Amino acid sequence: MAAVALDPDRQELARRYAFKRRLLFTAQLTAAGLYLGLLIATGAAITLRRSIAVVTDGAPxxxxxxxxxxxxxxxxxxxxPLDLAAGWKLPRRYxxxxxxxxxxxxxxxxxxALGFAIACIAAEVVYALLLHLTDAWWAVASVLYLLFAVILAHLGPVLLLPLFYRLTPxxxxxxxxxxxxxxQRAGATVEGVYRLHLSAKTTAANAALAGLGRTRRIxxxxxxxxxxxxxxxEVVFAHELGHHVRHDIxxxxxxxxxxxxxxxxxxxLVLRTGAARLPxxxxxxxxxxxPLLALVLGGVGTATAPLAHWLSRRAERAADCYALEATGKAGAFIATMIQLANQNLTVYRPPRWVxxxxxxxxxxxxxxAMGEQFARLGRCR
Ligand SMILES: [Zn+2]
Incomplete structure (x- = not known):
């Protein structure tokens, strides 16, 4: 295995790219918060419903x-403009x-269109529940969310991913x-291995485990x-296999x-104590x-993101360890990580807060470091 070195020029680019991405992400989040907050604070949220109710005759x-x-x-x-900058201009410039x-x-x-369709269905269901089940709406909505997430995970690789990428066995x-x-050695049954045609859109390399049940594939x-x-x-595949064996989806x-x-x-709680009583x-x-509902749900999502990221990092570490144990190829693992950092402009050692x-x-x-430990000690935990 030829040694792969971390490219210092690419690392300099990676740091700048990461900084700009964080800046744009923060701007997008602030814009969403301001948009919803201003609709609520200025009363525009109510004016909008009044105007719409004239057209719909108040039909819920x-x-x-x-x-x-x-x-x-x-x-x-x-x-x-922010979506364009974050989604196209920045990754293109880099x-x-x-x-x-x-x-x-x-x-x-x-x-x-996809996001809108999902938001539309979610809003119709939630407001029908709010209308008919005033007390238990949130519990029923939670169960429906779980059902929806399971269905979406099944459909993801066969219906959603092909909307954006070509996928071939x-x-x-x-x-x-x-x-x-x-x-098979791992005792795992995977429905199939697929080539995702990423190169039509990006120079970055990636792999994933997707789907549930019969749509599960690497x-x-x-x-x-x-x-x-x-x-x-093989090492990357074994990492994805690790997600599968650990039931990470x-x-x-x-x-x-x-x-x-x-x-x-x-x-x-917010709807009951706030909106229901405000003029x-x-x-x-x-x-x-x-807008209030969206602000609360988005706010909780943002506030709990560090927890979700922490759980994800744990799962990724375990999948890495699985890959090392299943293949025993620490050299290939380390080379892959460094090559990925060079290729995808990933900062090698980001600050802890980032x-x-x-x-x-x-x-x-x-x-x-985990790969090196495995090479030395034959274990990664
Ligand atoms: Zn992973």
């Missing part, structure tokens, strides 16, 4: 539907995105045979398959369901409370 489902259209469209337009503006716009529109028979043998980007040695691909869904239940419970609102099922607030993977430095 139609009012909620038009309200979410207005709320979504308003934010999609206002946040477009040589990570290879998309034309037109291609990015098509993807962005598709993502917005891995054709390299030697490689796929050795990967499937690795899975997906490896062509940017990884074509530029890394079979040993390196069901665990992730369970954590999200618990956090969502807490968020919905808090939203219930202008017509009780908790008033569609004018949509890791706590933003990172769902351990730092490359930490992952390399």
């Amino acid at each position: 489902a139609a009012t909620v539907g038009l309200y979410i259209v207005a709320l979504w469209l308003g934010f999609a337009v206002l946040s477009f 040589g990570l995105s290879v998309q034309t503006l037109r291609q990015w716009l098509v993807d962005h529109l598709k993502a917005e 891995l054709e390299d028979s030697d490689l796929s045979a050795s990967l499937i043998a690795l899975a 997906i490896v980007g062509d940017t990884l398959l074509d530029q890394y040695s079979p040993e390196q691909v 069901p665990r992730f869904i369970a954590v999200q369901a618990i956090l969502t239940t807490i968020a919905l419970f808090l939203a219930n 202008g609102y017509q009780g908790i099922a008033d569609p004018a409370t949509l 890791e706590i607030l933003f990172d769902d993977h351990p730092s490359i430095a930490e992952r390399v």
Whole structure:
């Protein structure tokens, strides 16, 4: 295994890229908070419902539907410059995105349409529950969220991912045979190994485990398959296999369901003590409370992100350890990590606060250290 060195020039670029990404992310989050906060504080949330109710004659489902259209469209337009900067301009300037503006716009529109469809269904269901089950709405909504998340995880690799990327079964028979043998040795059944055609959009390399039940599959980007040695691909595959063996997707869904239940419970308290009593609102099922509901749910999501990131870093560490134990290839593992840092512009050793607030993977430095420990001691725990 040829030694791969960390590229100091790429690290300098990586630090600048990470700083700008954090800046844009913070701006996007602030813009969303301000948008919702101002709608509530200025009374525009109520004025909007009054205007819509004139058109819908106050019919609840139609009012909620038009309200979410207005709320979504308003934010999609206002946040477009930031979305463009974060999603296209920045990664393009740093040589990570290879998309034309037109291609990015098509993807962005598709993502917005998908997000809108989900938000629309969620709002209709939640406000129907608020109307008919005033006390238990948040508990029923939590159960429905869990069901929805499970369905979405099943559909993800067969329905959602193909909306954005081409996905084909891995054709390299030697490689796929050795990967499937690795899975069998681990006692894991994986539905298939797929090549994700990332190179049409990005220069970055990636791999993932996706799906649930019969749609569960390991997906490896062509940017990884074509530029890394079979040993390196095997190590990455073993990492994804580690997620599978540890049931990380069901665990992730369970954590999200618990956090969502807490968020919905808090939203219930806010709606009851706040919106239901403030002048202008017509009780908790008033569609004018949509910005308030979105603010509470988004606020809880933002506040609990460090916890979710921490749990994710733990799962990633365990998957790394699994990959090392399953393959025994510490050299290939370390080389892969360093090559990924060079290629994807990942900061080797980010400040601790950055890791706590933003990172769902351990730092490359930490992952390399685990590989080195495994090489020395034959264990990583
Ligand atoms: Zn992982």
